[in-house]
Amino acid sequence: MNEIRTILHELQIDPYILYDAIVKSTDDYVYLVDMTLDVSLVSENMLQDFDIPGRIVPGLVPLWGELVLEKDKVRYFKSIEQMLEGITDEHNVEYQIRNRKNEYVWVHCRGFLKRDDEGKPILFAGVVTNLGDKGKVDHVTGLFMQTECEKQVQLILNQPSRNEQSGILLLGLDDFTRINDLNNHIFGNLVLRQFAQEIQQVLPDDAVIYRLDGDQFAILYENTSRQMIDDLYQKIHAYCNRQHKADGTLYFCTASAGIVMIGEDSDNYLDLIKYATCALEASKHKGKNSCTFFTKNLIKSKLRSLEIADNLQTSVLNNFEGFYQLYQPLASSKALKIDGAEALLRWHNEKFGEVSPVEFIPILESSGLIVTVGKWILEHAVKTCRKWIAYSPDFIMNINISYLQMLHNDFVPFVKKTLDDNGLDPKHIVLEMTESYFVTDMIALKDTFRELRDMNIKIAMDDFGTGYSSLGLLAQLPADIIKIDRIFISALKDIAFNRSFIGSVIELCHSVGITVCIEGVEDSDELKIVLNLGADSIQGFYFSKPISESDFVQRYFNS
Ligand code: C2E
Ligand code: CA
Ligand code: CA
Numbered sequence: 332m333n334e335i336r337t338i339l340h341e342l343q344i345d346p347y348i349l350y351d352a353i354v355k356s357t358d359d360y361v362y363l364v365d366m367t368l369d370v371s372l373v374s375e376n377m378l379q380d381f382d383i384p385g386r387i388v389p390g391l392v393p394l395w396g397e398l399v400l401e402k403d404k405v406r407y408f409k410s411i412e413q414m415l416e417g418i419t420d421e422h423n424v425e426y427q428i429r430n431r432k433n434e435y436v437w438v439h440c441r442g443f444l445k446r447d448d449e450g451k452p453i454l455f456a457g458v459v460t461n462l463g464d465k466g467k468v469d470h471v472t473g474l475f476m477q478t479e480c481e482k483q484v485q486l487i488l489n490q491p492s493r494n495e496q497s498g499i500l501l502l503g504l505d506d507f508t509r510i511n512d513l514n515n516h517i518f519g520n521l522v523l524r525q526f527a528q529e530i531q532q533v534l535p536d537d538a539v540i541y542r543l544d545g546d547q548f549a550i551l552y553e554n555t556s557r558q559m560i561d562d563l564y565q566k567i568h569a570y571c572n573r574q575h576k577a578d579g580t581l582y583f584c585t586a587s588a589g590i591v592m593i594g595e596d597s598d599n600y601l602d603l604i605k606y607a608t609c610a611l612e613a614s615k616h617k618g619k620n621s622c623t624f625f626t627k628n629l630i631k632s633k634l635r636s637l638e639i640a641d642n643l644q645t646s647v648l649n650n651f652e653g654f655y656q657l658y659q660p661l662a663s664s665k666a667l668k669i670d671g672a673e674a675l676l677r678w679h680n681e682k683f684g685e686v687s688p689v690e691f692i693p694i695l696e697s698s699g700l701i702v703t704v705g706k707w708i709l710e711h712a713v714k715t716c717r718k719w720i721a722y723s724p725d726f727i728m729n730i731n732i733s734y735l736q737m738l739h740n741d742f743v744p745f746v747k748k749t750l751d752d753n754g755l756d757p758k759h760i761v762l763e764m765t766e767s768y769f770v771t772d773m774i775a776l777k778d779t780f781r782e783l784r785d786m787n788i789k790i791a792m793d794d795f796g797t798g799y800s801s802l803g804l805l806a807q808l809p810a811d812i813i814k815i816d817r818i819f820i821s822a823l824k825d826i827a828f829n830r831s832f833i834g835s836v837i838e839l840c841h842s843v844g845i846t847v848c849i850e851g852v853e854d855s856d857e858l859k860i861v862l863n864l865g866a867d868s869i870q871g872f873y874f875s876k877p878i879s880e881s882d883f884v885q886r887y888f889n890s
Contacts, residue, residue: 817851
């Protein structure tokens with residue numbers, strides 16, 4: 332110590348030169364606090380990146396503390412307090428702090444307190460390392476990554492006696508590839524960053540969020556319970572189910588989740604993540620935007636999905652073996668006459684028997700097989716319709732389309748060719764697409780919709796009321812028909828809201844030239860109400876369940 336002091340003295344180094352050389356040789360932020368005057372000197376990069384008033388700052392410690400993320404403040408101030416109380420001379424904490432871009436970044440803050448002979452603090456100096464620059468933090472989101480998550484989980488697993496529960500909430504953004512496909516990666520990254528930053532604000536003190544791969548995040552929640560983790564998901568859910576804006580673009584992005592309890596579900600990090608992923612996938616299969624706790628049964632259903640995917644693939648390769656269509660009649664409300672049908676896909680398999688489309692369509696979609704099967708669906712429905720117009724010249728066939736099909740460049744030419752090959756006038760088909768894709772994909776699908784409508788093909792928005800669109804948006808949608816989802820009908824008799832909701836939707840649609848179909852009408856009471864509300868067409872078990880081609884012909888055309 333004395334030796335160094337002597338050398339520095341002999342070298343007669345100007346403290347300014349010394350300071351300048353040190354600051355210039357590091358990317359870290361450097362600070363010096365004169366504890367007697369409570370005035371600090373901070374490096375130029377620190378002033379550039381953080382909201383502090385100048386290089387020379389009075390009262391830096393509380394000012395800096397203000398920028399620290401709310402839930403990390405305790406940690407930061409506790410370390411300062413311990414120094415002031417003389418418990419330690421060392422400051423060594425990691426926390427998140429808000430930079431000038433209003434984003435929270437992870438930093439590692441180290442410093443040392445020098446005291447005079449009486450123990451009174453005179454100088455506090457140190458460096459703040461931006462962990463993002465050290466490869467520990469993900470640049471896109473500003474969060475710690477997988478390795479850090481594993482380290483922390485391992486620490487919990489290594490505690491000899493764990494009294495408190497800890498869990499992992501694995502989050503996956505729903506349809507994130509769609510956000511990327513429809514916009515670009517830069518926009519996708521912006522969405523990820525916004526999500527990460529916003530979720531941090533709702534996290535309780537004992538929870539930390541990490542970025543895993545792609546659109547997946549893990550929240551490690553210590554000293555918690557199943558209920559508390561579920562409550563946390565509900566908060567995130569509420570945040571997600573709003574319209575968001577990034578770079579001037581409006582978007583929707585919900586999140587699904589899977590939950591595992593550390594120790595209870597497994598004592599092994601890799602298994603915990605595997606199980607959480609399994610629970611997350613279950614949430615996605617249930618229709619996304621929901622949360623599932625891991626149970627051993629989920630492994631079984633995952634195996635089932637994988638096996639079904641394999642068998643679907645084999646069916647497709649074997650000339651669509653096992654696939655067939657049923658047709659559900661659509662009645663016009665004027666004469667209650669059947670003048671159309673919706674083609675509904677079915678799949679029968681030797682091992683699994685009859686599998687519901689609610690189960691196998693999402694598997695076709697996630698495996699990409701829907702594009703090939705979608706062509707088969709279209710061809711079959713068009714062929715059937717071509718036959719049926721011989722019985723009923725104005726007959727219309729509704730065909731369900733997945734958004735993945737529409738994203739393919741050859742979709743419109745394929746529809747055109749199929750109609751041409753079968754000599755069917757385009758006015759005889761309606762393409763149905765689920766509501767949730769309308770709003771978010773409207774810009775990307777705009778050209779496809781326009782080309783289809785230019786060909787005189789009508790477009791129906793399916794399952795209205797289950798997605799994001801608001802009444803205000805209806806007028807702008809490129810749809811000719813709105814199909815109101817059956818969830819509204821099932822409660823129609825009891826809830827006045829549903830009646831006035833459906834009534835207003837119908838009124839609004841009519842005012843902009845959109846016709847309305849009501850799905851899921853099961854009995855004559857419901858029919859009466861729906862007719863009174865002014866719907867244009869009706870579909871539901873009241874008329875018929877989906878039936879085979881021959882039954883349809885026999886029932887409706889053999890009079
Ligand atoms: P969706 O397009 O909303 O089809 C209507 C579903 O509601 C059908 O179920 C139909 O059987 C059922 N439904 C109709 N009326 C009533 C009623 O009065 N009461 C009740 N409880 N249900 C009624 P399904 O055939 O099981 O199809 C389920 C979903 O699978 C379809 O919902 C659609 O999203 C999808 N899907 C079916 N076929 C295809 C297809 O060819 N392509 C695509 N992409 N999706 C399809
Ligand atoms: Ca449909
Ligand atoms: Ca529907």
